[in-house]
Amino acid sequence: MSDVMHNFELYQPDSVQGAADLLGEFEDAWIIAGAKDSLGWFKDRVKQPSVVVDIGGIAELSGIEETEDGGLYIGATTTLTDVVENPLVSERFPVLSLSASKVASPQIRNAGTIGGNISQDTRCVYYRSGFPCYRAEGNTCYANTPTAMNRDHALFEVSRCVAVTPSDTAPAMVALDASMVIRRKGEDIEVPASEYFIGPEIDITRMTALEHGDILLGIRIPGTWASARHYFEKAADRNTWDFALVSITMVAKMAGNAIEDAAMVCGGVQCTPRRLTEVEDVIRGEVPGPEVETLVRRVASRGAQPLNFNHFKIPLMESLAARAVRSLT
Ligand SMILES: Cc1cc2nc3c(=O)[nH]c(=O)nc-3n(C[C@H](O)[C@H](O)[C@H](O)COP(=O)(O)OP(=O)(O)OC[C@H]3O[C@@H](n4cnc5c(N)ncnc54)[C@H](O)[C@@H]3O)c2cc1C
Numbered sequence: 001m002s003d004v005m006h007n008f009e010l011y012q013p014d015s016v017q018g019a020a021d022l023l024g025e026f027e028d029a030w031i032i033a034g035a036k037d038s039l040g041w042f043k044d045r046v047k048q049p050s051v052v053v054d055i056g057g058i059a060e061l062s063g064i065e066e067t068e069d070g071g072l073y074i075g076a077t078t079t080l081t082d083v084v085e086n087p088l089v090s091e092r093f094p095v096l097s098l099s100a101s102k103v104a105s106p107q108i109r110n111a112g113t114i115g116g117n118i119s120q121d122t123r124c125v126y127y128r129s130g131f132p133c134y135r136a137e138g139n140t141c142y143a144n145t146p147t148a149m150n151r152d153h154a155l156f157e158v159s160r161c162v163a164v165t166p167s168d169t170a171p172a173m174v175a176l177d178a179s180m181v182i183r184r185k186g187e188d189i190e191v192p193a194s195e196y197f198i199g200p201e202i203d204i205t206r207m208t209a210l211e212h213g214d215i216l217l218g219i220r221i222p223g224t225w226a227s228a229r230h231y232f233e234k235a236a237d238r239n240t241w242d243f244a245l246v247s248i249t250m251v252a253k254m255a256g257n258a259i260e261d262a263a264m265v266c267g268g269v270q271c272t273p274r275r276l277t278e279v280e281d282v283i284r285g286e287v288p289g290p291e292v293e294t295l296v297r298r299v300a301s302r303g304a305q306p307l308n309f310n311h312f313k314i315p316l317m318e319s320l321a322a323r324a325v326r327s328l329t
Pocket of ligand 1: 030031032033034035036037038039040055076077080102103104105108111112113114115116117118119120121166167168169210214215216217241242243244
């Protein structure tokens with residue numbers, strides 16, 4: 001049950017360097033930006049860092065700029081509302097504004113940041129409730145038992161942990177070939193989205209490539225898919241305030257009536273956004289229509305290994321992929 005938060009020391013640096021110094025000084029320092037994921041952990045008293053570094057007030061981390069290649073650079077602490085309302089984002093990369101607009105509620109989008117959204121932790125009910133599972137450095141998975149509540153969990157790439165990515169905007173980052181700019185030990189490095197999101201086989205205790213002390217500075221989206229055809233759809237139990245059961249993100253370029261190229265990514269089905277490369281191969285060069293949709297349904301969920309209560313995600317995933325392709329007709 002949610003409770004009063006534990007005591008911690010709160011620091012509010014006004015520069016990236018100041019934040020980096022604090023993270024270097026305190027071993028268990030925890031970054032908050034909008035804090036909409038973090039405060040849940042604290043109120044449940046499952047995570048109790050003694051030092052919290054609030055980077056929400058660092059001006060240099062916020063804002064959206066055009067880049068020379070027709071893309072955008074989005075500061076990590078830019079709020080989801082600012083991403084949704086920014087005309088450059090909605091003109092060039094509507095799939096990002098659409099997916100950001102489906103996160104939680106207006107209040108959460110007003111405070112929650114794009115960097116926090118793609119770096120948030122999983123929502124597995126057992127892990128979030130403090131069960132000592134593999135992800136929490138214990139020795140079992142409570143969600144992968146015959147009677148476990150696992151309708152929200154993974155269909156693919158399970159490696160001890162069956163938790164899924166909860167982020168609505170993470171699939172857009174993969175589809176758009178974005179890269180994450182990270183300050184690590186005084187240097188700025190760029191990590192492609194395809195490597196930013198990590199599965200349990202790489203590190204079961206983390207969802208992203210961020211290591212302790214790292215600060216996500218911003219997200220670079222190249223112009224590659226600017227103003228192409230974009231599609232986003234999220235299926236959830238409720239229309240608002242709810243995480244995706246499955247989501248689909250697609251960007252596509254047309255040559256006349258045919259699909260010249262496409263990237264399709266599914267959320268909610270594995271620990272990382274799942275790129276549907278088989279679907280992309282099937283639709284490339286084809287004129288979208290009922291026959292192509294049938295093929296898409298056949299390959300979209302190939303390799304899925306459902307748990308006891310998440311079989312429904314398979315037809316859902318297939319339908320969402322087919323609907324994305326139908327949007328191109
Ligand atoms: C009721 C409710 C409903 C929600 N529904 C949805 C939903 O439908 N879809 C969805 O996608 N999300 C949802 N969320 C999750 C989350 O609140 C939002 O995604 C929000 O965008 C998180 O951003 P934040 O800045 O508030 O995160 P924070 O809590 O500040 O940060 C999240 C994590 O990222 C790390 N972090 C943040 N910024 C940086 C940075 N710059 N550098 C390094 N590390 C960083 C933090 O240390 C923390 O671990 C929901 C949350 C709640 C409480």
